[in-house]
Structures are given as structure tokens and as C-alpha cells.
Amino acid sequence: MAIAAGIIFVFFILIFSHELGHFIVAKRCGMKVDRFSLGLGPKLWGFKRGETEYVLSLLPLGGYVKIAGMEPGESDLEGGFRRQPWRRRVLVILAGSLSNYIVAVILFFLIFVIGFYTYDLEETIVGQVRKGSPAEQANILPGDRIIRVNERVVRSWEDLAECIQESQTSPLSLEIQREGRIFKVQVKPLFDPELNKKVIGISPRQVFKRYGPFAALSMGLERTFFITRLILLSVGWMIIGKVPVQLSGPVGIAKFVGESAKLGLIPLFSLSALLSVNLAVFNLFPIPALDGGRLLFLVIERVRGKALNLEKEEMVHYIGFIILLILILMITYQDILRLVPK
Numbered sequence: 001m002a003i004a005a006g007i008i009f010v011f012f013i014l015i016f017s018h019e020l021g022h023f024i025v026a027k028r029c030g031m032k033v034d035r036f037s038l039g040l041g042p043k044l045w046g047f048k049r050g051e052t053e054y055v056l057s058l059l060p061l062g063g064y065v066k067i068a069g070m071e072p073g074e075s076d077l078e079g080g081f082r083r084q085p086w087r088r089r090v091l092v093i094l095a096g097s098l099s100n101y102i103v104a105v106i107l108f109f110l111i112f113v114i115g116f117y118t119y120d121l122e123e124t125i126v127g128q129v130r131k132g133s134p135a136e137q138a139n140i141l142p143g144d145r146i147i148r149v150n151e152r153v154v155r156s157w158e159d160l161a162e163c164i165q166e167s168q169t170s171p172l173s174l175e176i177q178r179e180g181r182i183f184k185v186q187v188k189p190l191f192d193p194e195l196n197k198k199v200i201g202i203s204p205r206q207v208f209k210r211y212g213p214f215a216a217l218s219m220g221l222e223r224t225f226f227i228t229r230l231i232l233l234s235v236g237w238m239i240i241g242k243v244p245v246q247l248s249g250p251v252g253i254a255k256f257v258g259e260s261a262k263l264g265l266i267p268l269f270s271l272s273a274l275l276s277v278n279l280a281v282f283n284l285f286p287i288p289a290l291d292g293g294r295l296l297f298l299v300i301e302r303v304r305g306k307a308l309n310l311e312k313e314e315m316v317h318y319i320g321f322i323i324l325l326i327l328i329l330m331i332t333y334q335d336i337l338r339l340v341p342k
Contacts, residue, residue, distance in 0.1 A: 010257045010272050012038070013103060014279055015063040021099025022065040022092060029088040031081055035066035061328060067092070071314060082310070086302060093295050100280035101224060107273035108220035115210030116266045121157040125205045133201020138185040140176065140202065147182070148175035157204050164189055164198055172200070227277045288320025 015038055026033050032051055037043075039057030046055035057063075069080020081089060119127070124146040129135045146154060149163035150173050164172065171188040189198040211219060260267040284292040294317070301307050 007257045010268070010275065011060055013272060014100070014276055015039075015060075017099045017103045017276070018096040018279060018283070019063040019065050021095035021097075021102075022067075025095035026065065026067050026081075026092045029084060029092060031084060031088075031092065032068040032078070033065060034068055035064075037066070038063045040064070071310075082307065086298065090295065090298055093291050093298065094284075096291055097280035097283050100276045100283075104224045104227075104273040104276040104280070105217075105220045107269045107276070108223045109213075109216045111266055111269050111273075112211040112216035112219050113213060114266065115208055117206045117208055119157075119204040120207040121204055123205070124154050124157060124160050126202050127205030128203045130201035130203075133199075134187050134190055135201040138174070138187045138200075140174070140185060140187070140200075141178065142205070143178070145177040146174055147177055149173070151175075164200060224273070224277055227274060228281055231278060231281045287324070289317045289324055290320070293317060293320060 019036060019038070023033060023036050034051070035053045035055055037055040037057050039055075039059055040061050040063070041058040044056050044058055046053055048054070067081045069082045069084075081092070084092075126135075126140060126142055126144045126146070128142060129140055146160055148154065149160065150167055152163055154160045154163055167189075171186040174185050174187055176183055176185060187200050189200050191197070192199045257268070257271060260271040283290050284295070286292045286296040297308060297313055
């Protein structure tokens with residue numbers, strides 16, 4: 001039940017916030033909104049209030065806000081999209097991604113205010129010792145503080161890991177502090193092929209961290225910016241072949257969300273914020289049918305000094321939508337194959 005609730009929560013907050021951004025800005029700019037839909041495809045349920053019909057549709061693959069004047073034959077409608085100043089139209093297009101960014105910052109803010117457990121990498125205090133590892137054989141215990149490695153002082157977990165990797169001697173001489181006593185042990189590192197590095201079988205202790213509102217807001221903004229930068233770098237690396245192309249569709253995302261929901265509220269918030277930033281960035285790519293594609297046409301209009309043919313533009317967006325739908329179905333098929341036991 002918790003898993004299903006988590007999946008519904010994430011998809012709802014991602015889609016609803018994005019479309020709500022378009023809706024609010026369109027209304028504020030004096031545009032007529034005919035329909036606000038959560039989901040795509042056939043209508044399941046809905047009601048009309050004022051000039052707008054609010055709809056829940058069959059396919060949870062997205063949503064849309066139907067603004068008057070965006071389809072062929074509607075360009076001269078009163079309150080239509082095409083009759084608005086260029087700047088207002090740009091704001092409406094950008095509003096969806098901006099809304100996703102706001103949601104991401106809010107979620108990160110809540111994470112930092114509520115608090116969470118994380119590894120303490122600033123100290124060299126042992127949290128766990130793997131069974132059968134070199135550390136266990138050397139009688140290293142949880143709570144031990146490692147002071148030196150081969151007479152070199154280590155002040156952080158990064159220092160410790162660096163010493164283990166760079167050391168040419170084996171076994172290593174570790175100076176340990178335990179309950180006021182200081183003593184030395186000999187540890188022989190092993191090479192872990194999965195991690196592709198030398199290990200001794202220890203991990204840092206976990207500490208609970210919580211921040212005040214101002215620090216939490218600052219860190220939320222910083223984390224959102226960091227993820228945006230990482231997404232753009234990853235896309236660039238995939239294009240040049242530096243990293244393999246790895247995509248997940250609705251089924252794969254639902255699997256990740258379900259796993260996060262089982263771990264608790266903070267992991268669910270964290271994944272939701274990450275997906276919200278991904279949705280914001282992806283929608284701004286200059287691909288037909290996406291917000292970025294519509295923004296590209298507005299930029300071309302600005303450069304040309306006159307609007308493009310609406311019928312031709314909508315045909316480009318329609319073709320782009322079909323291609324995206326096929327891509328989503330292909331990725332979903334791969335997601336399902338990965339879930340089937342071999």
C-alpha cells in the first residue's frame with residue numbers, strides 16, 4: 001500500500017506541478033484555458049468550472065494544458081495564445097519547468113529541515129566492519145577512530161581512502177584510538193574487483209543531520225543547481241559516447257519510486273526532487289512537442305520578425321509527439337524485460 005501511495009504521490013506531484021505552472025501563468029497573462037488534464041488519452045473523469053474543463057485522463061504518461069489559440073484555425077481567438085505579446089507566450093512555456101524547479105527546491109528544503117541520516121565523512125570513525133574482512137581479522141571494531149596510516153595522519157574519510165589506495169606497503173600499519181587507548185594494528189588490504197580499488201572492509205559511521213530554515217533553503221537551491229549541471233553534463237557525455245545511454249520509462253521510474261517508498265519519506269522526497277529537476281530540464285530540450293520545441297519556434301519568430309505558419313508548426317509538434325510516444329513505448333518495453341527474471 002505504501003509503495004502504491006508513493007508512486008501515485010510522485011507522478012501526481014511531477015505532472016500536476018508542471019501543468020499547474022503553465023495554467024497559472026496562462027491565466028495571469030489573460031489567456032483562455034480550455035482544458036487542464038492530468039494524464040493523456042481518453043478522458044476518465046472531469047468537471048467544468050468557468051471556462052476551463054478539469055480532466056483526469058487514462059494514460060499517466062504526462063498531462064497538458066489546452067490554451068485557446070494554440071491549434072490551427074484558432075490563431076485569432078479572443079484571449080488566445082497567438083494574440084498575446086511574445087514575452088507573455090515565452091513565460092507561459094517556461095512556467096512548467098520553473099514550477100518543477102520550485103517543487104524540487106521545496107522538497108530538498110523539507111529534507112534538510114526534517115533531517116536525515118548520512119555517512120560522516122569528516123571523521124575517521126568506523127561505523128561498520130564487514131564480516132571476514134581484513135579489518136575484522138585485525139580486530140578493528142565499530143567506534144574505533146583511525147588516527148594514522150603508515151605514520152601519515154588522516155583527518156577525514158577521504159584522507160583514509162587515499163592512504164589505502166596510494167600505499168605501496170602491505171600490510172598497512174593503522175594507529176587506532178579506542179576508549180582512550182591508542183594502539184597499532186596491521187591490516188592487509190584486498191582488491192575489490194567490483195569497486196575496482198583496494199579495501200580493508202570498513203565503512204563510516206552514520207550521523208543524523210538537520211539544518212535551520214535559511215541553511216536548508218540555501219542547500220536546497222545549491223542541490224537543485226548541482227543536479228541540473230550533472231544532468232546537462234551526463235547528456236553531453238552520452239552524446240559523445242563517454243558514458244552509455246541509460247534511459248528509464250514510466251515502468252522503470254515506478255520501480256525506483258517503489259523502492260524509495262519502502263525506505264521512508266526522506267528517500268521518497270529525494271527521488272521526487274531528482275525526478276522533478278529531470279522533468280524540468282528534459283522539457284526545455286529543443287525537441288518538437290516539448291516546451292523547449294515550442295520555445296525554439298518562438299525564438300525563430302522573434303528572429304524572423306513574424307509568426308510562423310501555425311499549421312506547419314503544429315504538424316512538426318505532432319510528428320515530434322508520435323516519435324516521443326514510440327520512444328517511451330520502446331523504453332517501457334526494455335524496463336519490463338529488465339524486471340522479468342532470467
